[in-house]
Amino acid sequence: MNQMQEKKFSERLPIDFKKIAEVILNEPIPGHMKNWFYALGATPLVLFIFQVVTGILLTFYYVPSPDLAYQSVKYITEEVRLGFWIRGLHRWGSNLMVIAIFLHMVRVFFTRAYRKPRELNWILGILMLITTLGLCFTGYSLIYNQLSYWATTVGTNMIKEIPIFGSLFLRFLRGGETVGVNTLTRFFDLHIGLLPTTLFVLIILHIVLVRVHGVSRLEGYEDDEIYRFYPEHMYHVAVIALFLLTVMSALTVVLPPGVGEPADPSTTPLHIKPEWYFYWIYFLLKYLPIKLGIALILVALIVATFWPFIEDILKKKFPKVKWHYIVGSVAIVLLLIFTVYETIIY
Amino acid sequence: MEKETRREFLEKIFVRVAGLSALALTLLNIAKYIYPKISPPKLRKVLIAKEGEIAPGEAKEINFGGELLFLVNLGKEYKVFSGTCTHLGCKVRWEGHKQRFFCPCHKGIFSSDGKVISGPPPRPLDEFKVEVDREFVYMWIEEKQSGRTI
Amino acid sequence: MLQNEIRTQKLVIGIFSILLTVVLIIIAGVEAKRTTETKPVIEVSGINKRCVSCHTERGIAVKAIDQWKESQHAIKNIGCIDCHKAEQGDFDAFYCPDSDILVGKHPTPKDCAECHKQQVEEFAQSKHAHQFWVIKNDDRSIFEPTIATRNGCEQCHNISIVWPDQSVGECDACHPKHTFSRAVARQPETCGECHIGPDHPHIEIYLESKHGNIFRAKEKQMDLSYSSKDLKKIPIEVPTCTTCHMDGNETQPSTHNVSARLAWESQAAWSYRTVWLQDKLGDWKVKRGRMESICKSCHSPDFVEVYFLTADLVNLQYNEIRRSFVYWVKKLQKNGLIKELEANGKKYSDIVLNGWDEEPEYLMYHAWHHEGRRFRHGAIMMGADYTQWHGIWELQNDLVELIRWAAERGDPEAKKWVNSTHPSKFMPYAIYDIPGNAWGINALSNKVQFLYVNYKDYWDRVYQNVKYAYEKGLLSEEQWQLWLKRYNNKEHYLGTKYNVDSVYAYYQQLNAIDTKAMNEQVVNMQLPGKPFYEPGFGFMVEDNKAKSKDMVRRKEELNNNRQGTTTGGSVK
Incomplete structure (x- = not known):
């Protein structure tokens, strides 16, 4: 593309692609x-x-x-x-x-x-x-x-x-x-x-x-x-x-x-399980009353969503404690335990 | 710009060839996936009559796979025609006394060997291959693909 | 520094590209290996569509429809009504409930013959179609209640059913409806549904033979659904029953006449060369020729011929054993020791075949119908154990028992036999033999038999017998020549001209060690604690005596009580 053509082109589509590319690539x-x-x-x-x-x-x-x-x-x-x-x-x-x-x-x-x-x-x-x-x-x-x-x-x-x-x-x-x-x-x-x-x-x-x-x-x-x-x-x-x-x-x-x-809507198979990434939910629902289980899941979701703000509040009260380590580790360990447990017991 | 060393050049070639081959294969596989394999149709013969069942000059209606077909005994050979008129898809009927197929929709007339005698049909009736083996009359049909049956 | 890192990264990209390429090639390979087997789509149209939908709706014989869908019939567009069609007045015609469809309840061979004419005709000319069990029916007619026959004999012998439409046979005895599967018909167990048990253990013989053993081992790799018409090669490694008796090879067309390849009537009381429809099927030599040409698909001609000659001699030998049986029962009958059953001037037993109230008749029946057949059929179908223990062993026992029975009833000749101490007494009949066997040269095994070790003219007498059988037409010219070839070189075939003494001595030594061990360990010992029973005066210890008295008393009481209640009941 020579310069003339380039000019004609940019007149019709006045977007500076070079600049955009530069911004994206030079980040x-x-x-x-x-x-x-x-x-x-x-x-x-x-x-x-x-x-x-x-x-x-x-x-x-x-x-x-x-x-x-x-x-x-x-x-x-x-x-x-x-x-x-x-x-x-x-x-x-x-x-x-x-x-x-x-x-x-x-x-x-x-x-x-x-x-x-x-x-x-x-x-x-x-x-x-x-x-x-x-x-x-x-x-x-x-x-x-x-x-x-x-x-x-x-x-x-x-x-x-x-x-x-x-x-x-x-x-x-x-x-x-x-x-x-x-x-x-x-x-x-x-x-x-x-x-x-x-x-x-x-x-x-x-x-x-x-x-x-x-x-x-x-x-x-x-x-x-x-x-x-x-x-x-x-x-x-x-x-x-x-x-x-x-x-x-x-x-x-x-x-x-x-x-x-x-699929056969008239017979439920003997072993049904969700995919492995839902095992933790499956676990909670199996061992807790359903209302409580759902409530727990919802609470967990809300806490996870607003964690940055929650942490700020916690930090103000207990500035010394490394909350993210504690909460993160506990969450991961729990998730792993639930998932592994469900995987093993089938 | 610095002059490329031999090693750098080889490396560059290696990376490009490898990248290109991976890309080409990926695209090829995807193309294979997109374009269904067109294999030659499998043919199968099905029994439609016994010899002597239809007198020469007579025809028998056959219902196969929801299709209306006619088996005609032309004296020296058998033929199977589709019962669908080649004009606009109405079902023809056999008129034994006149030795012809007649389509009531636009008065298309076909002879007993399927050729157009008069009326609007653009081409003769569709024909199926027939085989006579000992005393049995078979018709060859195309095997449907089992994947898409409905 | 940075430049170097980029170079490394580029290299990593290259390496991963290669890896990906390899994996993609593997995937293409997996794809290429996959075979997409397409099952034919079964079209159900016309009247059959009505049959299928109504039957499915009402849940009547639905499996039959599924089976039919698997059949070659379905693929070839042969539907329900093609076989079940009927005309007004047919013996099995009825209107399907709530419909105007006239249906034949029992498609007969006549219906099958519409398409499978040749097969039906072949079948009708086979002994499968022969109603001999109705013609000769003593045991059924007197010894068993009919209801047993219905579920017993009749179920198998229904294969020779004579239908009201005069057609003969039951095709689905082997080709189960509604798949009419060739593979099932070829499965040994299909024949074994009937050819089983003490009187004709053919499935057992087959399964104990090398044929059956290999079949079981490789069954899964074998596809038994092949078509064997058009003189094609046998596509399976090892024969099932049908391979030899029915299927074709390059030289033989397949046949539904199971009698077309049989040379003997070896199920009969005497083994005789078959004359079954010989004007159509040829004489026994032609039939044997058919069988041999199947065998020779896999085996060398020499092996096949020697094998059959050996088995034929077993059949002939059986006749001689039987001759002794017949001699004795006829003599017993003449002397009034055994009698036939009779009513209204008709005989209902036959001393040379059966009869169920006198010991010798039992022995006769078994020596023919059970062990006599096992002996012969085992020999001809490689069932060694059936020739041996279930065959000749029991036959000889029957014979000994028969003569002893006669001796006990005072027959002087029988008494003489019983008192004889000569080892030849067990073979009071003429002998057939052949030098060696089909399997090889055994340099040792022919050193033990009493007769031919002790009688210089053993082989001369055998020679005369075999020659006589040949001259009577019971052996063919080729068989006689084959026998002569072995006879003239018998030291070779018997292995007696080979010296294997050193090997023999070695195993004799081992045997001596075994025997010694047995003697030392268990034979020469006596336990110190005496047995409780002593001949002459077995007695009980006091304690036990009391106990048993007690038991007797209680039992009496119990009986008394029971009587009391029953009488009490009747009083009320």
């Missing part, structure tokens, strides 16, 4: 980010992109109707060329995404990266976590086999217990008394429309906030060396992307996605 990155642990924020993003791509590919063959959902999943897995691969990527992607988000949160939490002025970004993060779990839940139910059907039934039944709006919300989700045609189409809408869009917007806000605030410095290391986003950090992300794609592809070969039995 200063603190030196500690070279440590891989600090690049975990990019991992969910990369995975999100994978999920979008593979998700779109899956909709090419998936049919969201109770009669055909299971069959079409079976068809994708067993007959479409490389269908098992795409489905495997999508499935493993969702699992890894939950793990990646969790690790990212752990890192942020223990380095107190949410501290003033970045409280809002923490809240955005929590919202993204919830959205992601929502995506996982709705996605799982779309398979429409026995396990996913009953996990959906149980999972949605929980919503009823939410105070005041519970049953309204439940009926909104199910579109009827039981899980059925309407539930499936609603979940499909949520899974491929509303939730990904929400997540996308949240991600943009999250990144914009990160960029506007600048990447947070480690407490006590405020003056470490700075490098540019491009090329170093870009390479970081590229390596992560390649690594993830490799690992997920390999996992697909070793542990290919199954199909299971088709």
Whole structure:
């Protein structure tokens, strides 16, 4: 493109792409980010992109109707060329995404990266976590086999217990008394429309906030060396992307996605369990009265969401105590115990 | 700019080739996924009549897989025609006394071997391959793909 | 510094790209290996659609529909009504409830013959279709209640059912409805539904043979659903029952006439060369030729021929043993020691076959119907244990028992036999033999038999017998030549011309050690605590005596009480 053409072009589309590219690519990155642990924020993003791509590919063959959902999943897995691969990527992607988000949160939490002025970004993060779990839940139910059907039934039944709006919300989700045609189409809408869009917007806000605030410095290391986003950090992300794609592809070969039995609304299978990342909820509901369990979960969510502010209040009262270490460790240990316990006892 | 050393050059080539091959394979696999495999249709023969069941010059209505078909004994050979008129998809009927197929919708007329005699149909009736094995008359049909049955 | 880091990162990217490429190639490989087997889509149309939907709705014989969907019939568009069609007046015609569909309840071979004409005809000319059990029916007619026969004999022998429409046979005895599966028909257990038990343990013989053993071991790798028409090679490694008796190979077409390849009537009281429909099927040599050409798909001609010759001699030997049995019962009958059953001038037993009230008749029945068949069928189908312990061993026991019975009833000749101490007494009949066997040359085994070790003219007498059998047409020219070949070189085939004494001596030594150990350990010992029973005066210790008295008393009381209540009941 010569200069004349360039000028003509920019007259018609008066946006300075060069400037934008410069801003994006020249973002200063603190030196500690070279440590891989600090690049975990990019991992969910990369995975999100994978999920979008593979998700779109899956909709090419998936049919969201109770009669055909299971069959079409079976068809994708067993007959479409490389269908098992795409489905495997999508499935493993969702699992890894939950793990990646969790690790990212752990890192942020223990380095107190949410501290003033970045409280809002923490809240955005929590919202993204919830959205992601929502995506996982709705996605799982779309398979429409026995396990996913009953996990959906149980999972949605929980919503009823939410105070005041519970049953309204439940009926909104199910579109009827039981899980059925309407539930499936609603979940499909949520899974491929509303939730990904929400997540996308949240991600943009999250990144914009990160960029506007600048990447947070480690407490006590405020003056470490700075490098540019491009090329170093870009390479970081590229390596992560390649690594993830490799690992997920390999996992697909070793542990290919199954199909299971088709959903049968008249018989509940002997062992039903949610996906592993809901084990902690499953645990609480199993051993506590349902109202108490739901209340606990809600409280935990609220505390997590507003933690930066809560910590401030606590700090004012007990300035010496390192609250984030205590609360973080306790939360992680509890989550691990619940998850491991449920994994072992089956 | 510094002059590239031989080693740097090789490294650059390595990274690019590796990256390109991974990208190409990924895209290729995705393309394979998107474009369904078109395998040659599997054919299967089904029994439709026994020899001697239909007199020469007679036809038999066959209902197969929700399709109306006609088996005609032309004397020296058998033929199977689709009962769907090639004009606008009405069902034709066999008129034995006139040795013809007649479509009531726009008065299309086909001869007993499926050719258009008069009326608007643009082409002869669709035909299925027939095989006579010993005393059995078979018709060849295309195997439906089991994945998408509904 | 920074430059270096970027270089490393680039390298890492390169390495991961390679890794990804490898994994993707593996995935493509997995994809290529996957076979997408598409099952044919079964179309149900016309009247069959009404059958299927109504049956499904009412839950009547729904499994039959599923089975049909698995069948070749379904794939070829042959539906319910094609077999179940009926005309007004047919013996099995009825209107399906709430419909105007006239249905035949029992499709018979006549219906099957609409398409499978050849198979039905072949079957009708086989002994499967033969109603001999109705023709010769003594045990059924007198010894068992009919209800037992209904559930017993009749269930198996229904394979020769004569239908009111005059067609013969029961196709689904082997091709179970409604899959009519070839694989099931070929499964040995299908034949074994009937060919089992003391009188014809064919499934047991098969399973103990090498054939059956290999079949069991490799069953899972074998697909028994193949078509065996058109002179194709046998696609399975080891034969099932049908492979030899029915299926085809390159030289033989498959047949539904199970009698087309059998050379003996070895189920009969005497083994005789079959004449079953020989104008159509050829004489026994032709039939044997068919069987051999199947065997030779896997085995060398020499092995097959020697094997069958050996087994044929077993059949002939059986006849000689039987001759002794018949001699004795006829003599006993003549002397009035055993009698036949009779009513209204009709005989209901036959001393040379059966009869259930006198010991010798039992022995006759068993020596033919049970052990006699096991002996012969075991020999011809590689069931060593059935030739040996379930066969000849029991046959010989029967014979000894028969002669002893006669001796006890005062027959002088029998008494003489009983009192004889000569080892040849167990073979009061003529002998067949062949030098060696089909499996190899055993340089040791022919040193022990009493007769041919002690009689110089053993082989001369055997020669005469075999020659006589050949001249009577019981052995073929080729078999006679084969026998002569072995006879003329018998030192080789018997292994007697080979010196293996050193090997023998070694095992004799080992045997001596074993025997010595047995003697030392257990034979020559006497326990110090005496047994409680002593011949002549067994007695009880006082204590026990009291106890037993007590028991007797209580038992009496109990009886008395019971009587009391019953009488009390009757009084009321």
